[in-house]
Amino acid sequence: MMNPLEDKLREALRRKAVPEGFSGRVLARTRELAEPKFWDRLNAFLARPALRWAAIGLCLVIAGSVAYRGRQERQRREGEMARVQVRQALRIASLKLNEARRKVQDINRGTPQSRL
């Protein structure tokens, strides 16, 4: 049997209309939620096996190229240093030879050499 209080409660607690634009606001929040962050997008992108291997390959090529260029640069610097040392050695040798030649010429001209 229906009770008047229960009827009144049914009437008072009838479902209400939602505020205008409610569903739009909910959907906007779900879109925010669904929008992937940068790292998520990157992870998702790299999750595909072919792309993962391509990315690994690209990383290896870049790393190899950097290492190769580093080694080349080191070798160039070592070569440059060796060239400077050779030039220095040649300059010293040339000075010594010139000095020796001058002394030999002095002896041939009969100039007394106190040091010889």
Added chain:
Amino acid sequence: MDISVTTARLERSEDALARLALGDATAFADIVQEHQSMVFSIAYHFLHDRSLAEEAAQDVFLRLYRNLASIKSPQHLVFWLRKVACRRALDEVRKLPKTPPASLEDVAEPVANAQDSDPLLSRGLRRMVASLPEDSRAVIILRYQEELDLAEIARILGLPLNTVKSRLERSLGLLREKLNRWAGGAA
């Protein structure tokens, strides 16, 4: 609630869930449209504040969005929404100061009021429901807003059936007492 309306609603939810499973992005919007009034009203009758109720209702739908994969059927969807709406509203009620601000009820409710045979009485009753202890309020809202049977209410609130029965009786007694006092005061 009219059985044919409920059946139509379940059919629409079933269709939306099926479309959702097929990746139809508009299906979630349809689910929100279909159940927004139920979720919002549960929150509103708990909280007695339209902006807090909207916030809580939005959270319920966001939670649904994250848990769509766990929804098995339209019936489960409705059960889930009612349960989560009650829990979310209860959490919000517990955060509120003990006395709700009196002016909140003055916010216009054009749709509901247009259908009330006695708007003043309905407003008074809503205020009385909002003043009930939280757990009893949940029982009253699910019983008279959603027109659920006691077993279903017990399932949603995770309570023994007898507890729901006793809370309903106690709440009705309290409401009857308050209503009599209110009617006496108004006369």
